[in-house]
Amino acid sequence: MSVRASSSQLRHYAKLLNSNLHNLLKTMPKEKKHIPEAQKQRKRIKEKFSKYSPGKVTLQVLGSGAEGAPRSLYVFSDQSRYLFNCGEGTQRLAHEHKMKLAKLEHIFITQPTWANIGGLPGAALTIQDVGVPQITLHGPQGLQEIFIATRRFVVIKDLEICVAECNENTNFEDNVMKVKYVPISRNCSISSENGGENFSTSPIQEDDIDYYAHEHSGRRKSPPKISESSKLMLQEIKARGVSMAYICQLQPRPGALCLDKCVKFGVPPGPLLGKLKSGEDVTLAGGKVVKASDVCDPDDPGPVFIVLECPSEEYLDSLVENEAFKRHQSTATRDEDVAHTVIHFTPQRIMDHPKYKEWVERFTPSTHHVVLNETNTCMGSSAVHRIQHKLNLLSNSIFPLLGDHGTEMIIEQSVDPPQPKKIKPDSPALPIESLSVKSRPSSPLEHYIYTNTLFNYHLRPKKGCDKSVELKLAPSEFIEETMAVENFPQVLHEVTQQVGQKQRHLAIREFPKLLFLGTGSSIPNKTRNTSGMLLEIDENRVIVMDCGEGTFGQIVRFYGHDKAYEILSNIKAVYISHLHADHHLGLIGLLQGRRNALKALKLESQPLFLFAPKQIVWWLSFYDKCFESIREEFVLVPNGELFLNNHELDENLERKVLEALQMRDVSTCYVKHCPNAFGVSLTQRNGYKITYSGDTMPSDSLVELGQNSDLLIHEATMEDELAAEAVIKMHSTTSQAIEIGRRMNAKYTLLTHFSQRYAKLPRFNENFSENVGIAFDNMRVRLDELPLLPLLYPALKLMFAEYYEELEHKAAKRQLKIEREKEALQQN
Structure with missing residues (x-):
């Protein structure tokens, strides 16, 4: 069966969007009161x-x-x-x-x-x-x-x-x-x-699609x-x-009133102090005149x-x-x-x-x-x-x-050095020699x-x-926090032994290798950035999959400056699943970072292949024409021209794409999220297959697309108990994502795109099995290392025990509330 956007498929999609349940959810008030x-x-x-x-x-x-x-x-x-x-x-x-x-x-x-x-x-x-x-x-x-x-x-x-x-x-x-x-x-x-460039007067066709229409109550005004x-x-x-x-x-600011000086001049407590503070001279009961300048600091x-x-x-x-x-x-x-x-x-x-x-x-x-x-x-x-x-x-x-x-x-010393006197933020100017300067x-x-x-x-x-609060890192403090958790050293020892034993029985190839640059949804927080992954096909080929704000910075942070330039120069393609900001707002920064890397390494500048909904061209063309030139940095490969079993991409372009990426096949399908949201499967010439869901509700078309994948990377925005909220935002729960992996017969399923309420750890349940893993920012895993991830769960739960207990407590409170509401309905 083809997963191309056939008329029957579009009717099915429209039916979903117009179902009674969806209309009810869509009209629920969601304004932030x-x-x-x-x-x-x-x-x-x-x-x-x-x-x-x-x-x-x-x-x-x-x-x-x-x-x-x-x-x-x-x-x-x-x-x-x-x-x-x-x-x-x-x-x-x-x-x-x-x-x-x-x-x-x-x-x-x-x-x-x-x-x-x-x-x-x-x-x-x-x-x-x-x-x-x-x-x-x-x-x-x-x-x-x-x-x-x-x-x-x-x-x-x-x-x-x-x-x-x-x-x-x-x-x-x-x-x-x-x-x-x-x-x-x-x-x-x-x-x-x-x-001295000439600006174009050719019209730019604007994208009129509202990519958040499914989340609004219908009272939103159309933006200009x-x-x-x-x-x-x-x-x-x-x-x-x-x-x-x-x-x-x-x-300018009047000088501050000095109370010690007021006492010295015999000014009594009361309204006279207010007059002096406002710069007005006053006369005391005995006839003595006290000038404001005598009891106030100089004006600023x-x-x-x-x-x-x-x-x-x-x-x-x-x-x-x-x-x-x-x-x-x-x-x-x-x-x-x-x-x-x-x-x-x-x-x-x-x-x-x-x-x-x-x-x-x-x-x-x-x-x-x-x-x-x-x-x-x-x-x-x-x-x-x-x-x-x-x-x-x-x-x-x-x-x-x-x-x-x-x-x-x-760096902590074995012998405590003399502690310097702490400098308060409002301290006097520091000598220039004491600053962190070059x-x-x-x-x-x-x-x-x-x-x-x-x-x-x-x-x-x-x-x-003042550099007293300037950012510094204390690695020993980070480690001590974790090792101080009750029973963690023992559990860590057991987990690392199990990982070591398992590792010895695995034949681990260097590639393919996946680095998660962002594993959170919607907006970034300090632990999880917005969506982004980096797939190293081999030592010379890299694909970036989704590109939330800060993706370029995440690459530099992970690899360090010199290695980052090498990785950036090896990026042959970027895949954008859909046009929500948390999936593509970092694209311009990445394109510019790659261009700078190629220039610094004195390599020939070549455009990368941009797999994306074709509607992205309006935004990129607008920025190119009106702010900074970026159009020469990419060649668009529309996601909609790579539908499973029905590719419509120009044959010469497709041949170039597959050769550049050493791929046997790149195919897409529509998924159930916003308009023009896609899933993708990548099949490499040596046989491995990786499927990525993008943002989606459970989607039959994705199951077909990803059949027999070595790895499914699937969004898992919500915990199971929040399934109704997942429907409102057209996302998946953890168990729904795991079930999609089971249905497509994927060898392993990696969960990502967690709601920021799960900043450190999502909630586990009985559906987490030995072929299911969870993603973290700055997690780099080879395809052959995937069996190791489930072994880490006991240590992860203990490492973030306080945080995990809070998640469980909130879940218990939600359940009690639901039960009370059911009882109230039964009584009525």
């Missing part, structure tokens, strides 16, 4: 503090800009939050480090490139969910169009996105700071790979389309090139900090000749105008350019220069290392330690400050650098 109340609370807090200049303001590095990591600067006060640039992966780091996004109101973008805006769609979802009513984007014209372009797969309905008019004649001001916009323009007469004039405007902006710099100055006029990105040589003339910066350099006429710090998002090769060095030298020696670019090495997460060190105790082969060595590690003798400055995640630069109340 907490959002309106959170928005009201946020407005009340904002109104309360809007009249006061904050007493605490800090610049904090969230993403350092290291290869594979986002670059983003978080500015927080005791009232508001601001974000400068929002690269891919910002949302995940903000979640791990508990950034208070509920207070975020403004996002400033230097240049509309993926390195700066790739994290905007995901971050907006989180901002919306915590109840922020409105966010304002600042930067080059057209930034908001990224949200319109992604509206089919990133649903923003409770967050108003505003755009500030940013040019040399406008400014932004609130009770925290004043911001002057300084556009830096490209000199198009200087040749470059991006310079991008107008042709907006598309042309964006193409023109791309061709012209603008990078927005920001000169920021904190609002508000320090200046500058944020900028000079993307390439073409922008240097505009930067160094711009008069706006001179007021804050050595030529400043007032001390309070001198820049206290400059944040450089500029690439290192441009920072090393003589013109850029000369421009930096114009600042005073007191100006600090903080760098957020690819020279940094900290990728920003300790959580991924924590869980990998724990899992590594079970198997060094399946859970190898990560190749990312860019974050400082705390000396660069070739630089015009003695030092730039190269940073890790959570590096702080305090602007108020005291000014200075």
Whole structure:
């Protein structure tokens, strides 16, 4: 039987979507009721503090800009939050480090490139969910169009996105700071790979499919389309090139009242203290006049900090000749105008350019220069290392330690060294020698400050650098946490013995080899990233299967920089199962990362094969035409032209694909999820067959597609007791996924795409057998090692015992609630 989209099949699919059960579930209210109340609370807090200049303001590095990591600067006060640039992966780091996004109101973008805006769609979802009513984007014209372009797969309905008019004649001001916009323009007469291109006026056919229609109640408004004039405007902006710099100055703040001085001058408790605090002189009962200046610290006029990105040589003339910066350099006429710090998002090769060095030298020696670019090495997460060190105790082969060595590690000594005095976050400025910096003798400055995640630069109340909370890793602490679990050492010993015995009886070939880059659903958390897998066919061929946000960073983190470049250069194909954001939002970053790897290794640039629903072309073409050129990086292979037993792909293209991948067959089928959702089977020339479900409810077509697979990789979003919720979202439960593997006669079934409620471990049940395994982020398993995975279950349950007990407790409470509701119905 063919699994092609026949008319009978489509009728069956339509029947499913229009069944009474589905209509009932579809119309159930699913709005997040907490959002309106959170928005009201946020407005009340904002109104309360809007009249006061904050007493605490800090610049904090969230993403350092290291290869594979986002670059983003978080500015927080005791009232508001601001974000400068929002690269891919910002949302995940903000979640791990508990950034208070509920207070975020403004996002400033230097240049509309993926390195700066790739994290905007995901971050907006989180901002919306915590109840922020409105966010304002600042930067080059057209930034908001990224949200319109992604509206089919990133649903923003409770967050108003505003755009500030940013040019040399406008400014932004609130009770925290004043911001002057300084556009830096490209000199198009200087040749470059991006310079002077002609923008196309050909229309782009927009994708009108709502990929989340099955989850909505029907009350959702249809989002607006991008107008042709907006598309042309964006193409023109791309061709012209603008990078927005920001000169920021904190609002002045009166000096704090010193109570010790008040006592010394004999000021009694009461209303006189309030008058002095507000800067008013007072007269005491005996006639003595006490001046506010006598009992208050000096006023703080508000320090200046500058944020900028000079993307390439073409922008240097505009930067160094711009008069706006001179007021804050050595030529400043007032001390309070001198820049206290400059944040450089500029690439290192441009920072090393003589013109850029000369421009930096114009600042005073007191100006600090903080760098957020690819020279940094900290990728920003300790959580991924924590869980990998724990899992590594079970198997060094399946859970190898990560190749990312860019974050400082705390190594415990046998003899306790003297403990340095802890530095409080609001401590005075630290001497530059005490910072985690890299000396660069070739630089015009003695030092730039190269940073890790959570590096702080305090602007108020005291000014200075602070690395006391800068990210560090403590491997011994990670391991001790696990070994301290009751009975774990004994169970670990038993499990590792069993694994060793089993391993000796297996003939383990090096390839094929599967690395899980993301095993969570919907949005990333600190333990599970969104969907992504890397299949190594042999030492020269790699396929990436699904590509959630942060996939490129996961590759760099797992392999380390040099090995990652080798792997990236070997990627011959990417497979996208469907067009939900958690399955393809990392594609642009991966394409760019692969291009950079090929260039760095001096290899010929060749496009990869992109297996995907053909509708993806609209999004990729839009980004290519309006933001950055990526179209030459891939050749589309539509999933819908590879249906089982009925391939319609051009014969020459199919021959090239199979030869490049050393495959005998690549076939697809529709699965029961959103429109244009596919499953795929890959049959290699030496005989092995791997089937991947993508997101789906139990699907007969997938069973046929995957018959006699060596491995089925199937989504298992929900536990069995949440089957009704799985139907609403058109996903599978663990037992349903296992049953699909049994029906297709798969030798092994690997479960993935777990709801983030199962961040560490899913719930096991009686259907987990010796040929069923569960996937973790950064789990690398050879096909012949699959029999080892079930042996790890006892140790995994104990390793995460507290977490697993909580899952069981929640399940028991749900069951009690169901039983009570049944009893109530029977009594009625």
